[in-house]
Each structure stands twice: as C-alpha cells, then as structure tokens.
Amino acid sequence: MRTILLAGLLFRLLAVIFSKGFGWIDDQFLIIEVAQSWVDGTDFYKWLPGTPGNTGPAGFSFFYTGLHYLLFKFLEWIHVSDPQGKMYIVRLLHALWSLLTIKYGYELTLHYSNRKLANRVGWFLALFWMFPFLSVRNLVEFVCIPLLMKGILMVAKGESKKTGFVYWLWAGFIFGLAFNIRYQTLLISGGVGLAMLVRKQWKETILLGTGLLFSIVLIQGGIDFYIWGKPFVQMETYFTYNIHHASGYPTGPWYNYFLFLLAVFIPPISLYLLFGFFRSYKKLMILFIPTLIFFVLHSIFPNKQERFIITLLPFIIISGVIGWQMIVDGLFNPDFVKKWIRATWIFFWIINFILLIPITLTYSKKARVESMVYLSNYPALKYFIIEDTNQDVLRFPPQFYLKKWIRYDALMRNSNRNEFVQMKDWSKPENQPGFVLFYQPDHLDERVKWMKSVFPGLVYETTIEPGWIDKVLHWLNPINDNQNIYIYRNKTLMPGDSPKK
Numbered sequence: 001m002r003t004i005l006l007a008g009l010l011f012r013l014l015a016v017i018f019s020k021g022f023g024w025i026d027d028q029f030l031i032i033e034v035a036q037s038w039v040d041g042t043d044f045y046k047w048l049p050g051t052p053g054n055t056g057p058a059g060f061s062f063f064y065t066g067l068h069y070l071l072f073k074f075l076e077w078i079h080v081s082d083p084q085g086k087m088y089i090v091r092l093l094h095a096l097w098s099l100l101t102i103k104y105g106y107e108l109t110l111h112y113s114n115r116k117l118a119n120r121v122g123w124f125l126a127l128f129w130m131f132p133f134l135s136v137r138n139l140v141e142f143v144c145i146p147l148l149m150k151g152i153l154m155v156a157k158g159e160s161k162k163t164g165f166v167y168w169l170w171a172g173f174i175f176g177l178a179f180n181i182r183y184q185t186l187l188i189s190g191g192v193g194l195a196m197l198v199r200k201q202w203k204e205t206i207l208l209g210t211g212l213l214f215s216i217v218l219i220q221g222g223i224d225f226y227i228w229g230k231p232f233v234q235m236e237t238y239f240t241y242n243i244h245h246a247s248g249y250p251t252g253p254w255y256n257y258f259l260f261l262l263a264v265f266i267p268p269i270s271l272y273l274l275f276g277f278f279r280s281y282k283k284l285m286i287l288f289i290p291t292l293i294f295f296v297l298h299s300i301f302p303n304k305q306e307r308f309i310i311t312l313l314p315f316i317i318i319s320g321v322i323g324w325q326m327i328v329d330g331l332f333n334p335d336f337v338k339k340w341i342r343a344t345w346i347f348f349w350i351i352n353f354i355l356l357i358p359i360t361l362t363y364s365k366k367a368r369v370e371s372m373v374y375l376s377n378y379p380a381l382k383y384f385i386i387e388d389t390n391q392d393v394l395r396f397p398p399q400f401y402l403k404k405w406i407r408y409d410a411l412m413r414n415s416n417r418n419e420f421v422q423m424k425d426w427s428k429p430e431n432q433p434g435f436v437l438f439y440q441p442d443h444l445d446e447r448v449k450w451m452k453s454v455f456p457g458l459v460y461e462t463t464i465e466p467g468w469i470d471k472v473l474h475w476l477n478p479i480n481d482n483q484n485i486y487i488y489r490n491k492t493l494m495p496g497d498s499p500k501k
Contacts, residue, residue, distance in 0.1 A: 001106050001122060008102050008126030012095035014360050015132040016088060021364040021467075024307060027138040028365075028398055030060055032090070035068035036083075036400050039076060044405040049228060059238035062223045063180040064140060083401045084373075091136035097146060098135035102126050104149035105314055111156050112284060113322050124317050129355035130264065133362060134310065140182040141311050147178035148188055149314065155192055156286055158204065168207035175208070176215020183238060185311070187297060191290025198285065242303070252304040257295060260306050261316065269348040273320030280323030287319045358469060365398075366467040371437060371485045372401035374464060378494060381434040386410040387447055388439035395439060409433075417450070426454055434494045435461070438486040448488065457492035 022028035029045070037044035043051040047058050068090070075086055102125045110118040125131065134142045154171040175189035189212055196205045221231035228234075262270045281288040291312050298309055328341065363369075375381055383406060386397065394410045411420055424431045436451055436458060438444060452458050464485045 001103065001118075004106065004119070004122040004126050005099055005102055007123075008099060008132075009095070011127060011132040011356065011360050012098060012135050013092075015136045016091040016095050018361040019091070019133055019136055019363065020084065020087065021362075021366055021369045022398065023133070023137045023139065023364050025396065026140070026307075028400070029396055031065050031068055031138040031140075032087075033398060033400050034065050036072050036086075037405055038069045039072045040405060042405045044399070057224075057228060057234045057237040059234055059241050061180055061183065061220065061234060061238075062227065063219055064143065066223070068138070081403075083403060090138065094136050094138070094143065095132075097143070098131070100146035101149055101314055104146065104153050105318055108149065108153050108156060109318050109322060111153070113325070117321055117325055121318050121321050124321065125314055127352065127356060128313075128317070129352045129359055130310075132356070132360040133364075139307065139310075141307050141309075144178040144181045144185050145311060145314055147174050147181070148185060148311070151175040151178070151189065152192060152286060152290075152315075155196065155204075155208070159199070159201075159286075163204075165207050168204050169211035169214070172208040172211020172213075173215040174211075176212040176219070179212070179216055180219045182311070183235060184294070184298075184308075187294045188290040188311070191293040192286060194293075195285045195289040198289075249303040249305070251302045254299050256304045257299050257306070257309050260309070264313075265316075266348050266351050268344050272324045272344075273316055275327060276320040276323030276325070277316055278323070279327050280319045283326070284319045284322060287315050291315045291319065362469040363467040364470065366470060367464045367483065367485045368395060369398055369401050371464045371487060372398055374462065374487065375435060376401065376403045378434060380494070381406065383407045383431075383433050384435040384437060385433040386437050386439065387451060389413050389415070389447060390440050390442045397437070421454060429493060432457075432490055432493055434490055436488045436490070438488065440483040441486075444486060448486075451488070455490055455492075457490045458488040459491050461487040461489040463487070 022032070034045050034047055038048075043054075045058075046052075046054040047060070047062075048054060049056075071090070071093075072086065075081075075089065080086060080089070102122055105125045106118050106122040109121040151171050151174040154167070154174070158167060158171070172189075175185070175192070178185040179189065193205050193209060196208065217231070220235060224233045224235075225231045261274065264270070265273050277288070277291070294312055295309065298304075331337070375384065381404075386394065386408060387410075388395065389411060390413060392412055392414050394412060397408065399405055409423075411417075426432060432455060436455065438447060438451075448458070464487065466483060
C-alpha cells in the first residue's frame with residue numbers, strides 16, 4: 001500500500017503544480033470566491049444576512065466554505081496574498097486529503113477479499129485517469145468521499161469485532177461530517193443503515209444514526225442558528241429550491257448516468273465492474289445498497305450532471321473488482337478466456353495512462369482565470385464589461401484572481417443593445433468601463449465595432465487563449481465554455497499598458 005500511495009501522491013502533486021484553474025462553477029464560485037470575499041470583508045455574492053441585496057439563505061452549507069474562509073484568513077495573516085499561491089496550498093491540502101480514499105479503499109477491499117484484489121483496487125484508486133485532477137478540485141462531490149469511505153470501513157470492521165457504543169457514535173459522526181459537506185451523502189449513510197438493519201444490527205444502527213444526527217445538529221444546525229437565528233435553514237432552502245427547479249438545469253434520460261459509467265471506466269472493463277457490482281450484492285451489502293439507492297434516485301431526478309455521481313466511483317471500483325473476481329472464479333476458465341481478460345486489463349491501463357497524463361496536467365478554465373490575472377495588473381480598475389453575445393448564459397469572471405471585488409456588467413445574446421445604450425450615461429468617465437472582455441471569436445469584428453460606437457476609446461490589448469484541453473473539449477462539444485477572451489482597454493480611463501503585457 002505504501003508504494004501505491006506514493007504513486008498516487010506523485011500524480012496528485014503533478015496536478016497540484018500544473019492543474020490550475022477550476023473545473024466547474026461550483027468548485028470556484030460557491031467555495032473559493034465566497035470564502036475570499038468574506039476575508040476581504042465584502043460578501044460579494046451576498047450570502048450573509050445584512051448584506052445589501054441578500055434575499056435570505058442561499059441554500060448552501062457554510063461548513064466547507066467556512067473552512068476555506070479560515071484557511072484564507074490564516075494565509076492572509078502570514079502574508080500569503082497571491083491568488084495563485086493560495087491555490088497551490090489549497091490543491092496540496094486536497095491532494096493529501098484524497099490519499100485517504102486510496103488507503104481506506106485498499107483496507108476495505110482487503111477486509112472483504114485478499115491482498116491481490118486490494119492491490120488492484122489500490123492502483124485503480126491511485127491512478128484512475130480522472131482522480132488526480134478531481135483530487136485537487138474544490139468539488140464537494142469528491143471531497144466528501146474519504147469521510148464516507150472511513151465510515152463504511154468502520155461499519156465493515158465493526159461487524160467482525162467487539163465494539164463499544166463510542167465506536168458506532170464516532171462512525172455516525174463521520175457520516176455526519178460528509179453530510180455537512182454534501183447533503184446528498186445522506187442517501188449513502190442511510191443506505192448503510194438500511195444494510196445494517198437487514199443484518200439485524202439494531203443497536204449499532206441506532207448508535208450510528210445518533211452519531212450522524214449529533215454531527216448534523218452540532219455543525220449544520222449550529223452554524224445556521226448562529227448566522228440566521230434558525231437551525232437548518234440553509235438545508236431547508238436547498239431542498240426546497242431543488243424540488244421546484246429540478247427541470248431548470250441540464251436534464252437527461254434515466255440511463256444517462258449508466259452510459260457515463262460505461263464510458264469513464266473504459267469498456268470492456270466498465271462492463272466487468274458493473275457486472276461485478278451486481279454480483280457482489282450479498283457479500284458487499286454494506287456497499288451495494290447505499291450505492292444502488294444513490295444511483296437510482298439520482299437517475300430518477302431530472303437534473304443530471306455527471307459530477308453528481310462521481311461520489312460513487314470508488315465504491316463501484318471496490319465492489320466491481322471484488323464481484324468480477326467472484327464471477328471469474330465461478331466460470332470455466334480455459335486459457336483463451338484468461339488471456340482475453342488479461343489483454344482487456346492491459347488495454348484498460350494503456351488507455352488510462354493516455355488519458356491520465358494530459359488530464360492531470362490540465363489548466364482548466366485557463367482563459368477566464370488568466371484574463372482576471374491580467375486585469376489585476378491595473379490597480380485603478382473599478383469597472384469592466386463582458387461582451388458575450390454568442391451566449392445566453394454568463395460565464396462568470398473569477399474575481400478571486402483579480403484580487404478585488406468590483407462591478408461588472410454583461411452584454412449577452414438575449415440582451416437588448418438599445419436598452420444597454422440607455423442603461424446609463426456612458427459619456428461620464430465614472431460610468432465607463434476600464435476594459436471590455438469579448439468572449440469567443442464569432443463575429444468579433446462586428447461586435448467590437450458596435451462596442452466602439454459606445455466607447456470610442458477602446459483599443460485592442462491582448463488575447464487570452466484557453467488551455468489545449470479546453471480547446472479539445474470545446475471542439476468535441478461547443479457547449480463547453482472555454483473560448484478565447486479578447487481584451488480591449490479603454491484608453492480614456494486606462495492610458496497606460498499593463499507592465500506585464
């Protein structure tokens with residue numbers, strides 16, 4: 001296991017160094033941006049009561065975001081103020097945290113199987129092509145996994161040894177910590193409790209539930225009561241919002257996640273894992289029931305985004321590897337079958353490493369991050385405009401990298417140009433933007449010409465290109481919002497070039 005952990009650490013350290021940027025809206029704008037704005041005393045995203053424009057609880061847990069607030073507060077105290085420097089530290093801490101998934105996955109497999117399969121699972125968890133990239137992201141769907149793994153490992157080991165009530169309370173408390181990071185993990189901890197009831201572990205289940213409830217009341221309820229004067233108000237808002245807006249986000253057929261699993265685990269190994277998962281239902285009930293509940297309910301729910309079920313990937317790997325070996329052991333195994341299976345595993349690892357290297361080194365959302373880094377070289381900047389009239393949905397600028405929180409407006413495809421012109425008196429210097437950022441190259445000349453009719457002082461400054469993987473993703477599916485950003489400076493307000501141009 002030590003060798004496997006070192007290999008996993010190596011690739012995660014590569015991701016710490018090279019995989020800058022962010023992966024999704026949530027890992028940047030619900031965690032990093034909010035936490036830093038709190039440190040800067042602005043509450044830019046209006047999460048807190050008393051902030052002008054706040055309409056009540058936003059529905060997001062303050063626990064994980066609050067941990068980043070404390071970290072950024074500490075980093076400011078020791079004079080680490082550069083955004084990229086802070087993110088190196090954030091990625092490093094998350095990389096080290098993710099090693100627990102490898103450790104607990106190895107131990108869980110060893111508990112139910114043998115060292116050969118534990119090694120296979122360990123290497124899978126250490127070097128699966130997307131895991132180093134995900135390990136350094138601030139994605140609650142992935143960050144909660146070590147806590148779930150630890151809780152399940154404690155339950156699994158508790159079945160075969162004499163344990164006291166504190167043991168089960170602590171296991172439940174750990175499941176509660178996972179819930180405080182991501183609410184949906186209650187489906188997994190609830191599934192674990194159901195599996196324990198099937199095995200007639202009545203007392204242990206009650207103690208586990210008590211520990212979980214105490215963790216939720218203490219942390220989730222306590223934080224909400226301190227901030228809002230009402231416990232669980234964020235959780236209540238979150239579930240109410242998602243119930244009423246389930247169809248307002250990307251949707252897909254019920255089999256959407258099934259196809260996702262078939263693809264990411266690389267056929268035919270993905271088929272082995274899925275067959276193995278269902279074969280292991282009796283031996284690994286403690287994994288099978290919670291995983292199935294989580295998967296089925298997410299498949300039924302209209303809002304479908306692939307990141308929602310990445311929490312399950314380690315559990316499918318463990319149960320799939322063990323279950324597939326049970327299938328293989330029960331088959332008549334002539335030499336050609338053994339050779340076929342061995343060849344498919346070799347094929348898997350070849351494809352996996354072809355994907356692992358570039359994904360691990362990916363600078364995700366590079367154009368948006370670097371455009372803010374570029375503008376940060378202008379300390380006098382107070383206002384800018386985003387022109388993205390090829391899109392209806394705004395690609396938010398990550399002002400964490402701007403090192404200040406300033407006003408900006410966006411002109412989108414569904415915006416009315418006449419209304420934009422009349423929005424304010426643009427002739428006044430205090431109303432004019434220091435920069436206009438044009439997203440995407442489509443019809444750029446016409447868009448720039450029109451914008452110059454409003455702001456004659458615009459001059460071309462520079463172009464920020466996306467990373468190569470962002471270009472590939474956009475080529476594969478244009479919905480991926482990773483395009484060039486063309487920066488035009490308003491020489492009326494910003495007469496000098498950036499010293500880093």
